[in-house]
Amino acid sequence: MSETVAERPVETPSAPTPPTGRARQALNAMGERWRAQPKWVRWLFGAAGIGFLYYLPYLGIPGLTYLRTDPPPMGHVEGGTNWSATLFTISIYVLVAVGLNVVIGLAGLLDLGYIGFFAIGAYSVAIFGSTNSPVVQAIQHRFGLSETWAVTWALCIPIALVLTMISGVILGWPTLRLRGDYLAIVTLGFGEIIRILARNLDGRSGPDITNGTSGILQIPGPQGPPSPNNTIFGLIDPTPWYFLAITIVLVMMFFVRRLEHSRVGRAWLAIREDEDAAGIMGVPGFKFKLWAFAIGAALGGLSGFLFASRYAYIDPSQFDVTRSITFVAMVVIGGAGNMYGVAAGAALLFYLPERFREFNDYRLVVFALALILITIFRPQGLIPSKRRAREFKDRAEEAHADA
Amino acid sequence: MYDFFNNLGQNTVDGLTRGAIYALIALGYTLVYGVLKLINFAHSEVFMTGTYAALVTYTLLGVPFGSLVGPELPTALLYLLVALVVSAVVSGGLALGIERVAYRPLRRKNAPPLIFLITAIGFSLLLIEIMGFLIPRFLGSQGILPNVFGRERPNTLGFPTLITRSDAFEFLGATVTNRQIVVIVAAVIMMIGLDLFINRTRYGRGVRAVAQNPETAALMGINQDRVIMLIFVIGGALAGVAAVLWGVYIGNTHPNVGFILGLKAFTAAVLGGIGNIRGALLGGFLLGLVEIYATQLTSYPWQDIFGFMVLIVVLMFRPTGILGESLGKARA
Numbered sequence: 001m002s003e004t005v006a007e008r009p010v011e012t013p014s015a016p017t018p019p020t021g022r023a024r025q026a027l028n029a030m031g032e033r034w035r036a037q038p039k040w041v042r043w044l045f046g047a048a049g050i051g052f053l054y055y056l057p058y059l060g061i062p063g064l065t066y067l068r069t070d071p072p073p074m075g076h077v078e079g080g081t082n083w084s085a086t087l088f089t090i091s092i093y094v095l096v097a098v099g100l101n102v103v104i105g106l107a108g109l110l111d112l113g114y115i116g117f118f119a120i121g122a123y124s125v126a127i128f129g130s131t132n133s134p135v136v137q138a139i140q141h142r143f144g145l146s147e148t149w150a151v152t153w154a155l156c157i158p159i160a161l162v163l164t165m166i167s168g169v170i171l172g173w174p175t176l177r178l179r180g181d182y183l184a185i186v187t188l189g190f191g192e193i194i195r196i197l198a199r200n201l202d203g204r205s206g207p208d209i210t211n212g213t214s215g216i217l218q219i220p221g222p223q224g225p226p227s228p229n230n231t232i233f234g235l236i237d238p239t240p241w242y243f244l245a246i247t248i249v250l251v252m253m254f255f256v257r258r259l260e261h262s263r264v265g266r267a268w269l270a271i272r273e274d275e276d277a278a279g280i281m282g283v284p285g286f287k288f289k290l291w292a293f294a295i296g297a298a299l300g301g302l303s304g305f306l307f308a309s310r311y312a313y314i315d316p317s318q319f320d321v322t323r324s325i326t327f328v329a330m331v332v333i334g335g336a337g338n339m340y341g342v343a344a345g346a347a348l349l350f351y352l353p354e355r356f357r358e359f360n361d362y363r364l365v366v367f368a369l370a371l372i373l374i375t376i377f378r379p380q381g382l383i384p385s386k387r388r389a390r391e392f393k394d395r396a397e398e399a400h401a402d403a
Numbered sequence: 404m405y406d407f408f409n410n411l412g413q414n415t416v417d418g419l420t421r422g423a424i425y426a427l428i429a430l431g432y433t434l435v436y437g438v439l440k441l442i443n444f445a446h447s448e449v450f451m452t453g454t455y456a457a458l459v460t461y462t463l464l465g466v467p468f469g470s471l472v473g474p475e476l477p478t479a480l481l482y483l484l485v486a487l488v489v490s491a492v493v494s495g496g497l498a499l500g501i502e503r504v505a506y507r508p509l510r511r512k513n514a515p516p517l518i519f520l521i522t523a524i525g526f527s528l529l530l531i532e533i534m535g536f537l538i539p540r541f542l543g544s545q546g547i548l549p550n551v552f553g554r555e556r557p558n559t560l561g562f563p564t565l566i567t568r569s570d571a572f573e574f575l576g577a578t579v580t581n582r583q584i585v586v587i588v589a590a591v592i593m594m595i596g597l598d599l600f601i602n603r604t605r606y607g608r609g610v611r612a613v614a615q616n617p618e619t620a621a622l623m624g625i626n627q628d629r630v631i632m633l634i635f636v637i638g639g640a641l642a643g644v645a646a647v648l649w650g651v652y653i654g655n656t657h658p659n660v661g662f663i664l665g666l667k668a669f670t671a672a673v674l675g676g677i678g679n680i681r682g683a684l685l686g687g688f689l690l691g692l693v694e695i696y697a698t699q700l701t702s703y704p705w706q707d708i709f710g711f712m713v714l715i716v717v718l719m720f721r722p723t724g725i726l727g728e729s730l731g732k733a734r735a
Binding site for chain 2: 104108110112174175178180181182184185186188189190192193196197199200205206321322325328332361364365367368369370371372375376379392395396398399
């Protein structure tokens with residue numbers, strides 16, 4: 001094994017592997033032309049792309065944006081209500097994918113219990129922000145506050161971020177020293193523990209915190225708890241929610257992008273490719289893995305936070321393991337390690353079932369088949385990161401050399 | 404606390420029975436891990452498929468569903484034997500199929516371990532969907548397969564009564580039922596059989612050799628692929644046996660039955676030392692006991708949480724488990 005590593009030609013990111021096939025050649029040529037453009041052209045295109053994202057809800061392409069369940073388009077909601085709702089759903093899952101990509105794609109830690117962080121984020125806003133939550137009611141009672149008192153929505157954001165980051169560290173501290181496959185199983189257990197906690201902390205089996213299976217109502221949005229007076233962030237029109245979500249997604253993608261290209265990001269890549277070698281080079285593996293976990297957890301929590309505020313109601317059954325596996329599926333299918341790839345994966349996995357509702361029952365079958373086929377035939381994902389694609393190729397060549 | 408000590412004997416018996424089932428499933432994880440250093444995540448769904456195979460067998464044999472009284476004892480044991488064989492064959496075959504379709508191509512490509520895990524998750528999900536959704540929709544309702552699969556997901560199916568529940572004997576204030584005797588006896592026979600197989604036969608020696616050092620074993624003329632197929636079949640067959648015993652003791656199944664149970668069995672394997680056959684047995688029984696004691700101290704809804712907590716604690720303080728992890732080095 002060791003001599004094959006030594007023989008491996010030294011490749012730098014600026015020297016891509018020779019392209020094979022016409023389509024790939026064309027793609028590479030396009031990439032070259034893109035990189036050759038002056039900076040302001042690239043900025044302009046980027047800005048246009050972002051503008052297009054904000055225009056999406058008003059895009060009315062029959063068959064693409066009119067979903068089957070849409071009421072006929074009316075008023076100013078150009079694309080129909082459910083198109084915007086789908087866009088909102090997609091954007092919160094893109095956020096999940098971006099966060100999970102930090103953990104799986106960049107640091108190489110398979111986290112199967114990501115739903116746990118999503119649930120903690122959702123429950124933070126529910127427990128502290130809703131007048132229906134037992135905790136808020138207890139505080140009202142204890143301090144003699146009025147019955148409408150609850151923590152404001154904006155204040156719930158830092159609470160959710162802190163809680164999810166702490167839970168990420170609590171989960172990561174004992175488990176990140178483990179081998180990758182153990183970690184996967186432990187995180188799976190963690191996700192399930194969070195769901196069981198949410199179900200059991202109902203005042204009968206444990207202290208009353210989450211209302212158990214009855215769930216928490218009246219979860220606030222930016223304009224406070226749901227009421228007919230909410231002019232912008234109401235329960236009916238999802239378009240402003242989409243704008244909120246996509247803004248958060250873009251900001252977070254920007255941050256993750258910067259992080260990826262910083263010392264931290266390079267440390268993650270080094271750990272993913274060979275933790276021992278990284279350790280010898282002076283990269284403290286445990287510390288950076290813990291960072292990846294905490295940052296990934298915070299992003300998942302933020303997504304859960306948006307989910308809970310939008311729908312104003314959550315209960316434990318929404319955080320089951322199937323959804324957790326769907327999260328992993330979007331990252332793997334999209335192409336772990338490439339932020340745009342996983343975002344595309346998330347968009348695909350949540351747009352297609354909405355568009356083809358008559359096949360919605362088969363959603364999980366398709367996910368399962370996609371996971372199997374992708375891992376066997378295209379383990380780098382649909383839109384892989386270049387570096388990761390090379391890693392897989394290297395390993396396959398090593399296997400050939402051994403055989 | 405009073406309840407705890409009062410029910411200690413009964414809980415011990417119940418915990419050991421559960422533990423026997425955990426141990427049988429844990430053996431599947433441990434065998435595969437011992438040889439391939441791979442967590443066969445789809446193993447829990449192999450078990451789940453085994454429970455469905457048993458259900459179909461009972462239906463084809465004409466065992467009446469929904470009655471509290473089972474057939475005569477000799478007939479019941481015959482039915483049980485048939486179900487054990489069918490279920491073991493189906494589960495073993497399925498495990499082998501997963502190995503051939505999913506794991507072998509990945510091994511050829513020298514894929515990173517996480518890729519194996521993701522494929523296995525895909526297979527788990529696929530099996531859950533086949534049993535819980537595709538078969539009820541397309542085959543069950545058409546009468547192609549006996550309609551034991553019931554409605555489309557989520558759906559809990561009851562097993563027929565094979566052995567009329569009765570108390571066999573009292574032991575230290577605990578009542579042992581005849582079902583518990585069947586489960587423990589069958590499980591112990593399988594475990595002893597496996598232990599002998601691994602330690603005393605040529606095939607077992609091959610398995611141990613590959614676990615110890617695959618390359619040297621290959622040089623000594625051991626066909627590695629055949630050993631790998633063998634352990635998948637054995638692990639799957641044991642899961643099939645566990646599935647039938649589950650039907651006798653717990654009496655119901657559903658498409659997601661494998662998920663929690665698989666995690667617990669995996670915990671049992673890690674607790675005893677994954678890759679170590681006797682460790683899996685010890686871990687299974689211990690976990691069964693811990694779980695039932697802890698549930699007695701708290702309340703029923705918390706039952707499923709203890710397995711995970713044991714897992715996390717073991718991995719923190721002794722990741723190699725109680726007996727240490729090795730299929731090759733130790734005697735078992």
